[in-house]
Amino acid sequence: MPAPVDFLKYIDDNADRFIDRLGAAVAIPSVSGEAVHRPDVVAMSAWLDQQLQDLGVTTKIVDLGEQTDEKLHLPPAILGRIGDDPKKKTVLVYGHYDVQPAEESDGWSSDPFQLVIEDDGRLVGRGSTDDKGPIMGWLNVLEAHQALGRELPVNLRFCFEGMEESGSEGLDDLIKSEAAKGEDGWFDGVDCVCISDNYWLNTRTPCLTYGLRGLVYFSVNVTGPTHDLHSGMFGRMVHEPMTDLIALMGTLVAPDGTILISGIDELVPPLTPEESEIYENIDYSVQDVDEAAGAPIALSDDKVTLLMGRMRMPSLSLHGIEGAFSGSGSKTVIPASVTGKFSIRIVNPQTPELIELLVKAHLEKEFAKLQTKNVLTIKNIGDGMPWVTDPKDPNYEAASRATEAVYGRLPDLTREGGSIPVTLTFAESLGVNVLLLPMGRGDDGAHSTNEKLDRSNFIGGSKLLGTYLYELGPKE
């Protein structure tokens, strides 16, 4: 059912105070990737826990133990629950209270940990959009209901972590163990999950995200001599590892993005008319790509081709070479051992295991063709599964109706080119639908300098999260 008018009005009437609360959250520099800030991450967890308790949420601080390879204790996860009405749906909400590193000297126009409200409505500060803004959005919804004396339309469960920007260490185990406890755990009776931790595709149109690409990251080492060689003395006398590696790296991807490794592009399912329609309906243009990249380098003049390149096709990027000369100026050495780095973004039904088989077979075949005496070693140094769900699931339909109610238009249905690994963990552990419901815009600059969240997205997004709960709830 639609959200009640007094809820929407409460959000509008208290906007400035909500922004103050966001400012208080931004002011705690909860940078999970820097040891010096670990106490701030812990302080942020205590601050958030207190907010939740004040708003009627029962919480549990979960110690996740020691961090691997660091002499640091992990920041805790916070589990929370409010509402136990068996007649209502139960929604699990995820968010993270840690942020990326930020120094004013990186190029920020102001102290990154002091939220600045600009005249055009931009709320500038580290964590404003990633992911403190969305967490504050949930608090705003809770506060409105508490203040208005209204019952929530659903039961809520919370899972907040403080290590998302640093690999979410410990979280997967916690989610799996809580899920395994069933009715005795903190995720009892969960019907669906909502994660607000990504962005609109552009700056104009709200979206719901129903897919993510996976990733396999490869390192390809070619070794020959035991030490670097003088190119004057050894040039055209020996097999040079760089020559072999560059030849191999040149066999992987065409300049137009086509993956040249047999079997990878072929594993992409055919496009259905329904899916095609989704891309055609998305508010996007070639200009959006060029603007985001800063130069007119889009691979195609066709919007749908571009969107499919990011959302439904695998992609292969060459990242660099370890062990070769990488400085400025000139150095005439023949490097003894060089390691190429590349990654492949993968889509269902591709799995890291399948991709690894195809990549290794391809590289070994191409290496044999070189007839070199150097030695090849291929490693998968990190991977994650792709994820896609049904955008017609009731969870998505509710978010779609909520978007139309708040923003006056249906959301675009998007898939992300990158990964949000926790999505898969929730989907697989709980066996329920997971919705990615972004609050911010495509130009928020989540990991960059001058990260921002627009005031209209913060306030509209708070209304959206609440309205989504009503649309999920009873039909009245």
Next chain:
Amino acid sequence: MPAPVDFLKYIDDNADRFIDRLGAAVAIPSVSGEAVHRPDVVAMSAWLDQQLQDLGVTTKIVDLGEQTDEKLHLPPAILGRIGDDPKKKTVLVYGHYDVQPAEESDGWSSDPFQLVIEDDGRLVGRGSTDDKGPIMGWLNVLEAHQALGRELPVNLRFCFEGMEESGSEGLDDLIKSEAAKGEDGWFDGVDCVCISDNYWLNTRTPCLTYGLRGLVYFSVNVTGPTHDLHSGMFGRMVHEPMTDLIALMGTLVAPDGTILISGIDELVPPLTPEESEIYENIDYSVQDVDEAAGAPIALSDDKVTLLMGRMRMPSLSLHGIEGAFSGSGSKTVIPASVTGKFSIRIVNPQTPELIELLVKAHLEKEFAKLQTKNVLTIKNIGDGMPWVTDPKDPNYEAASRATEAVYGRLPDLTREGGSIPVTLTFAESLGVNVLLLPMGRGDDGAHSTNEKLDRSNFIGGSKLLGTYLYELGPKE
């Protein structure tokens, strides 16, 4: 004429004292590439100047001015002369008194600036072979003649510098201006030049070097986006600079060393039977290459093919990429601007200008094939001409007879794959024959840790330098 017996005996009888003098030279850490050692380089010039004067040489310390881009004064060049007999030939000797950096912590087995005499005769210390040993060799010759009351068989002119390991700044101008002064300059009446600053091809056989490859160093930049891009968000949406650059770099050289740029290999003159015989006669084997490289990676099983690859053919080495990910681990960024570095060792009649034309034409043609929207920039960032002379010149014939007299065998005739730029400056400025007459062996490790000169090479080499002067002198 042959060297007199008493000269050869003096060298043998005073070997230990000569080694002490080498030790005194090594003890002055005249590292030209490190500002902190600049006073030591100057101290070394004063020490050498005093030695020359004590041995009857008239010298001039030449101030070379300020070093470009450094707040440092250049170490001086030392010009010297002994003998003015118009009936004798005049030989110009070049050497450098500066050395490469060295720290015991780099892996030296002892203090690099303390000459260690090992049981097997290895004289270990920085500069022992490059180039203090050869300079001491000339001093030994002078001392023997002074002590024996013998006249030198030729007039000698000296040119010693202290910046060879750091680009020989200031030297070219000095040589050209002294050469231009003719009879009024320090290089008056010079008939030929002798440079002892390279090495035997192996550890067994003396050699004379009559050619050097030149070099052209290229940087190839591909730029697209204005900033690094997230490979999840932009992979298969934009033209990636790394994809284009790797494709370009893959068109340059085959794994067997063949240069794929049209015109470069084709510019190599056909092999004559005389030249072919030189390679066949050289004491060298595939095993020598594999041992020097530390692994069995020689491009061919044929000795002559290998030698020709280094000595008469151009070679192309890919050195690395600036701007791409070069660290360990994984980073999923699409780099915005990447610059490939490669160099081509060139041979006569190739010139840097010709090679640059061929390389640019090739890269532009290949880049056009990619149909990318990224931007290509090609730069020549450093070059030098190749050099080859006639190994039948009387200067070489004299050195050949001297080698046979001292070592009991004819020298190999070699060309070096690398460059010694001063060779060309002397040849062009003075218009006389230049001889490269090495003292040390191929395994001396000139720029490495535990640089050494074998005692037998130091003593044999001192005899060789003196005997060479006699073989150049009157036939008796």
